[in-house]
Amino acid sequence: MPRIDSIDILRDRLRLFIAERDWGQFHNPKNLAMALVAEAGELVEHFQWLTPEQADRLPPETLAEVEHEIADVLIFLVELADRLRIDPLAAAEKKLALNAQKYPVEKARGRATKYDKL
Numbered sequence: 001m002p003r004i005d006s007i008d009i010l011r012d013r014l015r016l017f018i019a020e021r022d023w024g025q026f027h028n029p030k031n032l033a034m035a036l037v038a039e040a041g042e043l044v045e046h047f048q049w050l051t052p053e054q055a056d057r058l059p060p061e062t063l064a065e066v067e068h069e070i071a072d073v074l075i076f077l078v079e080l081a082d083r084l085r086i087d088p089l090a091a092a093e094k095k096l097a098l099n100a101q102k103y104p105v106e107k108a109r110g111r112a113t114k115y116d117k118l
Contacts, residue, residue, distance in 0.1 A: 036076040043069035
C-alpha cells in the first residue's frame with residue numbers, strides 16, 4: 001500500500017478499511033462524533049495532572065501511547081468529514097482566515113484572551 005502522505009490517501013484507505021469490514025452501517029455522523037470525543041478524552045488522559053514541563057517531556061512509552069491516540073482522533077475526524085462531505089483542509093483554511101480576523105496580531109500577540117475580550 002502507498003504511504004499515507006495526504007488527507008486524500010488517508011480518506012481512501014479508511015474507506016477501504018471500513019468497507020472490507022462492513023462497518024459503514026455503524027459509522028453515521030453521530031457515532032463518529034461520539035467516537036472522536038471518546039478518543040480525544042483518551043488523549044487528554046495522558047496529560048492529566050502533569051505540569052506543563054512534564055507534558056513537554058513525555059517518556060518514550062507515554063509518547064508512543066499519545067501517538068496512537070492522536071492517530072485515532074485523526075482517523076475519526078477524517079472519516080466524519082468524509083461522511084459529511086467536508087474537505088477538512090479547506091475547512092481549516094477558512095477557519096484560520098476567520099481566526100486571523102478575530103485575533104489580530106496587534107491585539108492578540110502574547111495573550112490567551114478570547115477574541116471578544118481583546
